[in-house]
Amino acid sequence: xxxxxxxxxLDRIADVLRTRYDLTGIHIATEQPPTLALGELATPIAFExxxxxxxAPRAIAQELATELGTIDGVASVEVAGAGYFNxxxxxxxxxxxxxxxxxxxxxxxxxxxxxHTSINPxxxxxxxxxxxxxxxxxxxxxxxxxxxxxxxPVAVQNYIDNTGVQVADVVVALLHMEGKxxxxxxxxLPELKARGERVDYYLWDLYARVSQWYEADPAQKDARKxxxxxxxxxxxxxxxxxxRIADVLxxxxxxxHLATMQRLGIEYDFLPRESEILHAHFWESARALMIERRVxxxxxxxxxKGCWVMRRPGAEDLAEGAPDxxxxxxxxxxxxxxxxxxxxxxxxxxxxxxxxRDFGYKPFHRYPDHTCWISTLQGEAEHxxxxxxxxxxxxxxxxxxxxxxxxxxxxxxxxxxxxxxxYTHLNYAMVxxxxxxxxxxxxxxNEEDMKKPYLEVSGRKGFGVKADxxxxxxxxxxxxxxxxxxxxxxxxxxxxxxxxxxxxxxxxFMLKYxxxxxxxxxxxxxxxxxxxxxxxxxxxxxxxxxILRKAALAPATAIxxxxxxSVAGHVQDDGVWALWLELSRVTTVLEAAIxxxxxxxxxxxxxxxxxxxxxxxxxxxVLTEGDPARRALLLATSAVALRELTRVLGWLGISVPQSM
RNA sequence: GAACCAGUAGCUCAGCUGGAUAGAGCAUCUGCCUUCUAAGCAGAGGGUCGCAGGUUCGAGUCCUGCCUGGUUCACCA
Numbered sequence: 112x113x114x115x116x117x118x119x120x121l122d123r124i125a126d127v128l129r130t131r132y133d134l135t136g137i138h139i140a141t142e143q144p145p146t147l148a149l150g151e152l153a154t155p156i157a158f159e160x161x162x163x164x165x166x167a168p169r170a171i172a173q174e175l176a177t178e179l180g181t182i183d184g185v186a187s188v189e190v191a192g193a194g195y196f197n198x199x200x201x202x203x204x205x206x207x208x209x210x211x212x213x214x215x216x217x218x219x220x221x222x223x224x225x226x227h228t229s230i231n232p233x234x235x236x237x238x239x240x241x242x243x244x245x246x247x248x249x250x251x252x253x254x255x256x257x258x259x260x261x262x263x264p265v266a267v268q269n270y271i272d273n274t275g276v277q278v279a280d281v282v283v284a285l286l287h288m289e290g291k292x293x294x295x296x297x298x299x300l301p302e303l304k305a306r307g308e309r310v311d312y313y314l315w316d317l318y319a320r321v322s323q324w325y326e327a328d329p330a331q332k333d334a335r336k337x338x339x340x341x342x343x344x345x346x347x348x349x350x351x352x353x354x355r356i357a358d359v360l361x362x363x364x365x366x367x368h369l370a371t372m373q374r375l376g377i378e379y380d381f382l383p384r385e386s387e388i389l390h391a392h393f394w395e396s397a398r399a400l401m402i403e404r405r406v407x408x409x410x411x412x413x414x415x416k417g418c419w420v421m422r423r424p425g426a427e428d429l430a431e432g433a434p435d436x437x438x439x440x441x442x443x444x445x446x447x448x449x450x451x452x453x454x455x456x457x458x459x460x461x462x463x464x465x466x467x468r469d470f471g472y473k474p475f476h477r478y479p480d481h482t483c484w485i486s487t488l489q490g491e492a493e494h495x496x497x498x499x500x501x502x503x504x505x506x507x508x509x510x511x512x513x514x515x516x517x518x519x520x521x522x523x524x525x526x527x528x529x530x531x532x533x534y535t536h537l538n539y540a541m542v543x544x545x546x547x548x549x550x551x552x553x554x555x556x557n558e559e560d561m562k563k564p565y566l567e568v569s570g571r572k573g574f575g576v577k578a579d580x581x582x583x584x585x586x587x588x589x590x591x592x593x594x595x596x597x598x599x600x601x602x603x604x605x606x607x608x609x610x611x612x613x614x615x616x617x618x619x620f621m622l623k624y625x626x627x628x629x630x631x632x633x634x635x636x637x638x639x640x641x642x643x644x645x646x647x648x649x650x651x652x653x654x655x656x657x658i659l660r661k662a663a664l665a666p667a668t669a670i671x672x673x674x675x676x677s678v679a680g681h682v683q684d685d686g687v688w689a690l691w692l693e694l695s696r697v698t699t700v701l702e703a704a705i706x707x708x709x710x711x712x713x714x715x716x717x718x719x720x721x722x723x724x725x726x727x728x729x730x731x732x733v734l735t736e737g738d739p740a741r742r743a744l745l746l747a748t749s750a751v752a753l754r755e756l757t758r759v760l761g762w763l764g765i766s767v768p769q770s771m
Numbered sequence: 772g773a774a775c776c777a778g779u780a781g782c783u784c785a786g787c788u789g790g791a792u793a794g795a796g797c798a799u800c801u802g803c804c805u806u807c808u809a810a811g812c813a814g815a816g817g818g819u820c821g822c823a824g825g826u827u828c829g830a831g832u833c834c835u836g837c838c839u840g841g842u843u844c845a846c847c848a
Contacts, residue, residue: 138788145791155790158828168828192791193828276848343848418846425774443846450848512775513843540776540842564840592810612810623796624784627776629841636783636797640810643784643796650810658807703787715785718795729812749807771810 112208112695114215114702116184117141117152120198124156127178132164147685150189150197151692157194168194184208203679206691206744210670210751214698217705218261221501224461225251228269228372228379229507231277232361234318235311236371237575238632239508239542239568245621245764246539247506248377249710252762253701259758260701266497270457271384271485273361274354277570279343281314282357284321287338296356300363311367312577314360319573349390358386369476369483371578375614376764379476379483381497387470387486388457394448396468397456406524407441410434417444424520439517451514455521462522462530463499470497502533504708509538509627537708539626543567544576545633552576565631576632585613588638589646597770608768612646615765619645622714622763643718645765648756651721651728652767655753658733662746669743669750676743686730687748693723694755701762710763717759724752 121139128134137159144153157172164171172190179188186201227247230240247267256262272278285291285299303310325335345353365382372378388394401407401421410420413434419442426437441452459465471490476483484494507515515536523531543565549556554574560566568575590609597605620637624630640646659666682688696716704712733749736742757767 140788140790142787142790149791153791155829158790161828195791279848340848415846420846423844440846445846447846449846509776510842567842589810596808596810628784629777631783633783639797641797642810644810646810647796650808654808654811661807707787709787711785712787715795722795725811728807732806734807771808 112184112205112214112698113152113692114696114698115213116182116198116200116205117699118215119182119184120152120154123179123182124154124175127175128160131174131178132160134160134163144195144197147689147692149191149195150199152198152200154196155194157190157196161194172196200692202682202688202691203677205695206678206682206688207673209691209695210673210747214259215702216261217698217702219263221264222499223254223263223265224268224497224500224503225254225265225506226268226270226503227506228368228377229271230368231272231275231570232364232368233277233281234315234364234570235309236368236578237568237570238578238581239575241375241578241581241617242539242542242621242630243506243508244372244377245375245618246537246626246710247504248372248375249618249622249713249763250504250506250537250708252764253705253710253713257761259697266380266495266500267378268381268383268497269379271361271365271382273358273365274343274346274349274385274389276339276343277318278357278361279339279346280321281318281360282346282353283335283339283342284317284324285360286342286353286356287335288321288324293352293356297359300359309367310360310363311371314364315570315573315577318570322571347389349386366476371582373478374579374582375618376766378478378481380481380495381472382475382483382485383457383470383497384486385453387488388453390488391468391470393456393460393465393468394453396465397452397459398442398448400459400464400466401441401455401521401525404525406521410438415440418442421517421521422524424516451517451521454514454518458503458518458522458530458534459527460498461500461503462527462533464522464527464530465498502535504535504537506537506539509540512536512538535708537626540629541567542630542632544574545631548576548633549574551634565629581637582613582617584634585616585638586610589613589616589640592640593771600770604769608770611766611768612640612649612771615645615649615760616640617645618764619648619714619717622710623718625711626709645763646771648717648721648760649765649767650771651724652753652756652760653769653771654728655724655749655756656767657770658749659746659753661734664746664750666750666753669746670754672743673747676740676747678740678744681741681744687727687744690723690727690748690752693720694751697755697759713759713762717756717763720752720756720759724756727752 124139128137139154139156141152141154144150157168160171161168169190172194175196176188176190184201184204185198187199189197191197225247228244230236251265251267254263255265285296300310303313326332342353345351346357407419407421410416410418413436415438418440420438421441422435423437423439439451440449442448460468470486471488472484472494473487473490474482475485519531519534545565546556546561546563549566586609589612590606593605593609623643659669700712700716704710731745733745736745760767
């Protein structure tokens with residue numbers, strides 16, 4: 112509703128500026144006044160116009176006020192301070208419209224392709240991967256159609272680099288470092304299962320060991336690196352025993368990753384794999400197109416002689432004939448393509464710009480209400496389509512800013528400027544560990560590192576907090592509380608509640624920081640259930656639900672009952688009105704969060720909403736309220752607060768437990 | 772050397788396209804459980820918004836320079 116009223120005001124002011132002053136195309140800034148006493152909406156437009164109109168700001172504001180006329184939903188307009196133009200809402204009318212769920216709809220045509228998670232399938236997921244997956248999943252929920260908005264068509268991809276060095280490393284570890292035969296490796300998965308061990312945890316340690324093994328013996332170093340390179344080539348080549356083993360391992364780990372993410376309510380539609388990008392020859396098609404469009408050219412001089420290269424974004428103009436020494440190599444002098452080259456091909460496919468190439472598709476994993484597909488060479492005849500996106504969002508670490516910029520630059524240079532503009536690198540800063548946290552986990556930290564604010568997580572070093580371990584600890588901590596608070600519930604119910612709280616805590620923790628803030632992970636902060644946390648917001652919703660339950664009133668009934676009550680007299684009191692005003696801002700916040708691709712804005716709003724509700728809760732005792740009209744209003748307020756808290760938490764992927 | 776990000780309360784962070792008295796959480800201190808659950812609420816203390824200039828009626832926000840911290844910048848993959 113806030114969005115609706117703001118738009119109405121902007122339209123009216125634009126009208127007045129045009130008819131009264133003959134001004135058009137002026138940007139009209141709006142803001143929320145510092146206190147409710149000054150109104151609900153304001154604009155400093157009079158200051159902007161002062162110089163242009165050669166008039167005092169206050170006089171301009173005054174003229175605007177008298178010429179504005181009436182606006183539906185606005186009670187009064189007044190000039191304050193040196194020329195602020197303040198608007199007061201018709202509180203009773205706004206309450207009714209918010210309660211009725213009236214709001215501006217958000218919608219758009221064309222597929223939004225979101226790619227997130229993308230963990231190398233050679234080890235367990237860690238906290239850094241959680242940030243990625245939670246950000247991507249939440250952004251998808253903000254865009255996706257639901258009962259609040261028409262939304263945008265969304266598909267979620269999880270890109271799987273199953274032929275990269277990281278997978279090669281664990282294959283090397285088993286076949287060469289440990290000297291297992293292929294048959295022994297085949298037997299490994301059943302053995303682990305029999306022992307109750309997890310393949311992703313097993314490989315976590317193995318991966319850390321093999322990384323050291325390469326360097327351990329100076330005499331063997333070159334030979335071991337050669338084995339690694341050979342293994343990598345065999346993976347890329349495919350159709351050989353090494354590739355088969357790699358596929359068995361990476362697929363097993365992939366299943367683990369999907370299971371880990373499913374614990375957090377994160378699901379995927381499609382898993383495009385590097386192996387198919389290679390074997391379906393995406394690159395060959397892209398290369399032809401890049402050469403045709405004069406983006407890719409052969410360097411004939413300088414350090415990159417013999418390579419096929421591309422100009423970097425923002426490169427300076429060069430002297431005629433001089434080699435561009437700063438150019439990005441796409442095809443090496445030995446004829447092999449670099450990662451950026453393959454990535455360009457893949458992104459052409461995403462936008463439906465890659466001629467005559469597509470993945471094959473086959474089902475991989477079944478979720479309660481949909482199927483997750485995976486790429487293959489020969490797929491099913493009937494399958495959904497995932498390319499041909501209108502806009503794409505790649506959830507990737509900020510450390511990949513440069514490579515991502517290269518891909519965008521390639522699209523732009525090829526003349527696909529529309530695709531380049533609709534390519535969003537949804538970047539975010541890394542999750543690191545505080546030195547203290549690292550020590551607590553049993554890692555040895557040297558004196559120099561102890562002084563740093565945070566230490567980078569490294570899968571290669573086996574340095575990090577595994578996602579499932581963190582979630583298990585959160586569940587255990589929540590369970591302890593639930594056990595003492597709700598002895599009347601059975602154990603299954605208490606575990607269910609504890610799990611919902613743990614997921615709420617974890618997801619909120621990863622979402623409350625804006626994207627470019629480095630999260631220095633510490634168990635003390637992550638395990639907190641008080642203050643600015645997911646459980647705080649969940650608790651507010653549970654309290655609202657409890658009021659309605661004790662009143663034996665369905666939320667929908669409480670809201671419907673508002674119709675027969677006079678609310679005007681009760682919302683002059685800011686204590687109740689402040690909550691309704693906050694509730695009215697849902698669309699405003701959602702729209703801003705989507706535009707900025709910043710889920711933290713929604714998380715912060717959820718917290719503010721919960722804070723405002725707790726305020727209301729302590730100032731008004733609903734069930735003992737003697738005035739029937741006021742009681743009805745308070746009940747409806749609780750019901751709408753519950754509805755909106757549940758909705759906003761849902762966008763964050765957080766559920767409302769039945770009790771806390 | 773270059774590019775990008777950051778520097779706001781003791782700590783961790785918000786602060787949307789420049790607007791009214793710079794806000795939260797944690798921590799510290801003081802109150803509030805016989806009332807819809809205290810995972811909560813109320814209150815207190817705590818700030819030269821890294822430094823110096825500039826633009827503007829108005830700057831935490833924009834521009835320039837500097838300082839500090841972080842990340843990135845291979846024919847590796």
